[in-house]
Amino acid sequence: MALFRGCGVAIATPFNEDGSVDFKAYGNLINWQIEQGIDAIIACGTTGEASTMDDEEHIATIKFCVDTAAGRVPVIGGAGSNDTAHGINLAKRIEKEAGVDALLLVTPYYNKCSQQGLIEHYTATANAVSVPCILYSVPGRTGVNIAPSTVAALSKHPNIVAIKEASGDIAQVAEICRLVPEDFAVYSGNDDMVVPLLSLGGDGYISVIANIMPKESVEMSKSFFEGNIERARELQLSMKPIIDSMFADVNPIPVKAALAKMGMFKPFFRLPLCPPSEAVDKRIEDEMKKMGLI
Numbered sequence: 179m180a181l182f183r184g185c186g187v188a189i190a191t192p193f194n195e196d197g198s199v200d201f202k203a204y205g206n207l208i209n210w211q212i213e214q215g216i217d218a219i220i221a222c223g224t225t226g227e228a229s230t231m232d233d234e235e236h237i238a239t240i241k242f243c244v245d246t247a248a249g250r251v252p253v254i255g256g257a258g259s260n261d262t263a264h265g266i267n268l269a270k271r272i273e274k275e276a277g278v279d280a281l282l283l284v285t286p287y288y289n290k291c292s293q294q295g296l297i298e299h300y301t302a303t304a305n306a307v308s309v310p311c312i313l314y315s316v317p318g319r320t321g322v323n324i325a326p327s328t329v330a331a332l333s334k335h336p337n338i339v340a341i342k343e344a345s346g347d348i349a350q351v352a353e354i355c356r357l358v359p360e361d362f363a364v365y366s367g368n369d370d371m372v373v374p375l376l377s378l379g380g381d382g383y384i385s386v387i388a389n390i391m392p393k394e395s396v397e398m399s400k401s402f403f404e405g406n407i408e409r410a411r412e413l414q415l416s417m418k419p420i421i422d423s424m425f426a427d428v429n430p431i432p433v434k435a436a437l438a439k440m441g442m443f444k445p446f447f448r449l450p451l452c453p454p455s456e457a458v459d460k461r462i463e464d465e466m467k468k469m470g471l472i
Contacts, residue, residue, distance in 0.1 A: 184399040186218030187388040188225040192443035203443035214392035223256035225430040230448040241276040258284035280310040287320035304337040316344040330357035420465040
């Protein structure tokens with residue numbers, strides 16, 4: 179039951195100088211992404227700086243995305259918490275008040291719970307909502323990895339329909355694809371591993387680079403699904419240097435700097451994130467020029 183097949187953008191959240199959400203710029207970015215052919219939008223995830231938002235702002239930002247997309251593409255709301263009770267309350271409110279098509283639920287961070295704890299945490303959350311849920315495994319940020327056997331166990335829940343796998347471990351991805359049912363979607367959370375994951379039976383990816391290169395990002399997965407593996411491989415390899423530059427500093431610092439260079443919005447961040455160093459900024463600019471983005 180893939181919520182989407184292809185490329186979903188983990189969309190950045192523009193801010194005003196006073197720190198508030200720049201909804202005008204956000205609306206323009208959402209519309210541009212849809213015009214460029216993006217397959218889905220993931221609002222208020224890691225790239226959307228949701229960790230610096232309070233619940234009211236978090237929900238309002240996702241609702242704005244849902245309202246702006248107006249059914250043209252699925253909108254998936256980022257949720258989750260290291261406090262299961264808080265995460266459940268947030269997920270329920272996003273479902274009810276924002277009207278999302280699905281939820282992306284990050285693993286509990288800092289607590290570093292056991293695999294059994296993950297099963298109980300995700301089961302409790304999925305039981306509390308009626309929209310589909312996507313597991314989000316990003317151990318480099320949370321300190322917690324969702325083991326393939328845990329994914330397999332959770333895939334039996336009717337509301338848990340997919341995983342965004344951002345471990346960077348292709349062997350782990352292969353084991354997940356081997357263990358889960360055919361109707362359980364596996365999405366790459368790493369832009370530099372899209373074609374390898376699709377070759378294992380994945381359904382697409384949730385992308386950072388799509389913020390600045392949506393057309394090419396969509397073409398990469400579309401080419402693969404249409405059987406043009408050579409074109410998909412060409413795009414994966416040709417985009418690798420600029421993908422790497424998007425992670426030369428902590429995400430979403432580089433991609434927001436890049437969007438600012440494209441005139442999409444002003445490069446404002448919320449502490450503890452801050453603008454990139456001069457060296458990183460130059461690297462981003464150089465790669466963008468090579469790709470004809472500026």
